[in-house]
Amino acid sequence: LTKPENLSTREIQDLDSAHFLHPFTDYKDLATRGARVITKADGIYVWDSEGSKMLDAMSGLWCVNVGYGRKELADAAYQQMMTLPFYNSFFQTTNVPAVKLAARLSALAPKVGDRSFDHVFYSSSGSESNDSNVRMVRRYWDLLGQPQRKVIISRQNAYHGSTMAGASLGGMSGMHAQGDLPIPNITHIEQPYFFENGLPGETSDEFGIRAARWLEEKILAVGPDKVAAFIAEPIQGAGGVIIPPATYWPEIQRIVDKYGILLISDEVICAFGRLGHWFAYEKFGYKPDLVTFAKAVTSGYIPLGGVMVGNRVAQVLIDKGGEFNHGYTYSGHPVACAVALANIDIMEQELLLDKVRGEVGAYFAKRYAELNEHPLVGLAETSGLVAGMVLVKNKATKERFSSEDAVGMLCRAHCFNNGLIMRAVGDRMIIAPPLTMTLSDIDELMRLIRQALDFTL
Ligand code: PLP
Numbered sequence: 001l002t003k004p005e006n007l008s009t010r011e012i013q014d015l016d017s018a019h020f021l022h023p024f025t026d027y028k029d030l031a032t033r034g035a036r037v038i039t040k041a042d043g044i045y046v047w048d049s050e051g052s053k054m055l056d057a058m059s060g061l062w063c064v065n066v067g068y069g070r071k072e073l074a075d076a077a078y079q080q081m082m083t084l085p086f087y088n089s090f091f092q093t094t095n096v097p098a099v100k101l102a103a104r105l106s107a108l109a110p111k112v113g114d115r116s117f118d119h120v121f122y123s124s125s126g127s128e129s130n131d132s133n134v135r136m137v138r139r140y141w142d143l144l145g146q147p148q149r150k151v152i153i154s155r156q157n158a159y160h161g162s163t164m165a166g167a168s169l170g171g172m173s174g175m176h177a178q179g180d181l182p183i184p185n186i187t188h189i190e191q192p193y194f195f196e197n198g199l200p201g202e203t204s205d206e207f208g209i210r211a212a213r214w215l216e217e218k219i220l221a222v223g224p225d226k227v228a229a230f231i232a233e234p235i236q237g238a239g240g241v242i243i244p245p246a247t248y249w250p251e252i253q254r255i256v257d258k259y260g261i262l263l264i265s266d267e268v269i270c271a272f273g274r275l276g277h278w279f280a281y282e283k284f285g286y287k288p289d290l291v292t293f294a295k296a297v298t299s300g301y302i303p304l305g306g307v308m309v310g311n312r313v314a315q316v317l318i319d320k321g322g323e324f325n326h327g328y329t330y331s332g333h334p335v336a337c338a339v340a341l342a343n344i345d346i347m348e349q350e351l352l353l354d355k356v357r358g359e360v361g362a363y364f365a366k367r368y369a370e371l372n373e374h375p376l377v378g379l380a381e382t383s384g385l386v387a388g389m390v391l392v393k394n395k396a397t398k399e400r401f402s403s404e405d406a407v408g409m410l411c412r413a414h415c416f417n418n419g420l421i422m423r424a425v426g427d428r429m430i431i432a433p434p435l436t437m438t439l440s441d442i443d444e445l446m447r448l449i450r451q452a453l454d455f456t457l
Pocket residue numbers: 124125126127128130159160161162233237238266267268269294295305
């Protein structure tokens with residue numbers, strides 16, 4: 001049933017390495033081992049071409065928040081394709097799903113203080129959305145007569161995408177090394193990783209304040225009148241699920257307010273229920289000016305991304321007039337927007353956000369916290385339905401494994417061969433399962449994780 005018609009797994013793998021250059025892949029290595037061919041999915045499970053079933057605790061790639069096999073989303077795409085599969089929104093035209101979705105997202109974005117989001121700018125991915133952020137931030141300060149405000153501050157180990165601007169905003173050293181990046185006027189501060197950077201005797205709250213103040217130091221070093229914006233993920237996802245201390249975001253807010261710089265919240269992973277809210281800044285109580293989204297806006301069924309543009313920025317773009325020379329063929333794609341609307345319907349009807357904030361999230365947190373007893377686990381933490389743990393050589397001294405130990409890859413490989421998709425980022429193991437997980441699904445997930453940890457030990 002799961003085998004693609006007429007082709008053996010080996011034949012697909014050979015065609016794959018002959019023709020398909022995958023993202024973030026060592027091609028020589030993949031050609032020797034052959035890619036796992038994923039052929040179908042349902043609920044929280046995916047199957048490969050040999051019929052192996054795996055619990056997908058990464059929701060594809062932080063995308064499939066409503067789970068696989070949703071007929072409602074396929075129907076929405078089909079209906080929209082038959083009505084209007086595509087039309088651009090460049091030259092004084094628009095389309096109904098894009099308008100409805102923009103209005104719906106504006107209504108869902110919580111007002112924090114005086115900041116509300118009445119406008120959306122569309123793209124097809126998180127990377128493009130962050131490119132749009134760079135363009136929009138520069139345009140904003142130009143229109144306000146402060147063109148010297150060009151510098152955007154980001155963080156080490158952040159992930160903001162793979163385009164030239166996205167990878168520059170990101171703080172992944174491997175990506176910078178290969179692309180002669182960052183592009184000019186982008187600079188980074190250290191990430192708020194308490195387990196790694198907390199000082200002896202320092203509490204996590206004290207560390208949170210100290211880490212946030214690295215932003216102020218950087219603003220002063222660059223020159224406050226040259227800084228345009230600060231960009232950050234509410235929780236660093238691809239960097240290994242680094243959950244900041246509770247004091248971090250309020251202190252960041254104080255600093256960006258003090259210097260009047262724009263705050264960009266990159267919620268490509270954290271929005272659409274992952275942390276139990278439509279947008280994650282609500283959970284942490286800060287007030288961004290721009291919010292990047294993608295992935296779970298359609299639960300990954302079709303590409304869509306964008307930027308929630310706060311009124312502080314949108315009003316300047318609108319009131320000052322003049323063309324914004326930026327956009328994409330697929331900005332406001334009608335089929336993608338129709339799928340997003342159906343996806344939001346599902347989340348509302350099935351009360352998925354309430355579940356993450358309530359019983360399901362609480363049970364997930366409790367069961368995951370039990371992994372802290374395991375001898376290999378330095379610290380296991382959750383927020384909503386995202387979780388990360390650091391694997392350590394010595395629990396008492398917090399001694400870390402070296403990169404040659406490849407402990408994460410060992411654990412990940414065991415999971416992959418034993419029915420679980422859990423991702424490794426260096427010595428950190430991370431998950432972000434579908435929001436449709438039941439309590440017994442969580443039990444099964446924890447059983448598989450424990451089995452992998454026991455094997456890796
Ligand atoms: N921003 C964040 C926080 C992400 O996690 C990602 C992807 O994982 C991106 C941006 C890039 O999104 P995309 O891969 O859709 O371009």
